Amino acid sequence: MNKYNENNYKTMCEEYSRMTVAMPPDSERIVRDSEALFTFAAWGDPQIFHGSSSRTQKFAFACADIANMEGKLDAIAILGDIAEMGAECEYKMCADLLNGISDKFTDLLCVTGNHDIRIRDYKSQRNKFRDFVLSVKGGVFDNDNGGYYFSRDYDCCRFILMGSDSNSFEGTNIGRAQRKWLDDEIGKAEKEGKIAFVLNHQTLKHSNGLPVTWGGNGKWRGSIGIQSDKIKDIFEKHKNVIFITGHLHYGFSVYSYEDCGCFKLLSLPTVGVVNHGSMNKDSQGYIISVYPDKITIRARLHMEGKWLNPKAQGAYIEIKR
Numbered sequence: 001m002n003k004y005n006e007n008n009y010k011t012m013c014e015e016y017s018r019m020t021v022a023m024p025p026d027s028e029r030i031v032r033d034s035e036a037l038f039t040f041a042a043w044g045d046p047q048i049f050h051g052s053s054s055r056t057q058k059f060a061f062a063c064a065d066i067a068n069m070e071g072k073l074d075a076i077a078i079l080g081d082i083a084e085m086g087a088e089c090e091y092k093m094c095a096d097l098l099n100g101i102s103d104k105f106t107d108l109l110c111v112t113g114n115h116d117i118r119i120r121d122y123k124s125q126r127n128k129f130r131d132f133v134l135s136v137k138g139g140v141f142d143n144d145n146g147g148y149y150f151s152r153d154y155d156c157c158r159f160i161l162m163g164s165d166s167n168s169f170e171g172t173n174i175g176r177a178q179r180k181w182l183d184d185e186i187g188k189a190e191k192e193g194k195i196a197f198v199l200n201h202q203t204l205k206h207s208n209g210l211p212v213t214w215g216g217n218g219k220w221r222g223s224i225g226i227q228s229d230k231i232k233d234i235f236e237k238h239k240n241v242i243f244i245t246g247h248l249h250y251g252f253s254v255y256s257y258e259d260c261g262c263f264k265l266l267s268l269p270t271v272g273v274v275n276h277g278s279m280n281k282d283s284q285g286y287i288i289s290v291y292p293d294k295i296t297i298r299a300r301l302h303m304e305g306k307w308l309n310p311k312a313q314g315a316y317i318e319i320k321r
């Protein structure tokens with residue numbers, strides 16, 4: 001770590017030591033259901049920033065909620081924008097917090113977001129991101145193709161992690177090779193009767209409330225970008241895709257989940273920044289469980305250590321298998 005990052009990291013640690021991160025109440029703690037075949041937490045955009053300690057605090061609350069749970073998660077999935085500036089000190093802070101709860105999850109599955117890879121040299125940012133993932137106990141990285149995409153197979157599901165092939169300020173560049181790989185990976189899972197949880201930082205065009213959920217701006221802004229239709233064409237060839245994304249910083253709402261027939265879209269709020277929309281509480285995330293006959297998706301208010309009122313929009317989603 002260079003001097004600049006070292007100094008910032010020191011400051012971040014000092015700020016963290018002065019923070020109040022109260023342990024959530026036990027009354028509504030997360031309980032791992034032993035009937036579930038697989039259970040994971042899905043978080044969007046921690047965006048840890050050396051210039052704003054409140055991001056660290058919000059993320060720490062989410063970690064505290066997991067620390068307080070009964071049982072253990074099979075995985076935590078983080079949908080990109082781990083670090084606001086893609087800086088080493090920010091990744092280190094995030095890794096510290098995740099390592100503090102590493103006894104509460106088996107695997108850490110992370111995809112890159114635009115903040116992680118933009119502005120700087122792609123290859124060095126990609127390597128920095130890989131090093132961050134591998135610095136966390138349980139961090140999964142399985143890629144030798146020079147990009148950032150790989151899959152992780154489990155008994156009942158396959159996680160397919162997408163990542164931009166080059167720098168992009170706001171979108172994701174998904175090249176021909178990655179698109180072919182995506183199609184093949186989804187197909188393999190489908191043949192084996194498994195759900196394909198496809199993880200990417202941005203959702204499809206005109207989906208999950210876009211453009212409303214991106215401030216009402218642009219024809220593609222807030223989405224993957226120019227390859228969006230090609231990705232959608234791939235999803236439409238199969239019947240098993242649940243596409244999970246972040247980026248929008250939009251709280252639980254009617255836009256969180258979209259049933260597109262043969263594939264489903266789940267857009268996550270942010271766990272570290274400010275959530276837009278009417279449900280704008282801090283530190284929101286989903287807890288997802290796979291059962292033999294269904295998938296349940298429950299909205300969690302991590303800062304309060306509570307489930308969102310089940311009558312609220314986006315609070316509880318059930319998908320039949």
Ligand SMILES: [Fe+2]
Pocket residue numbers: 081113114115201247248
């Ligand atoms: Fe983003």
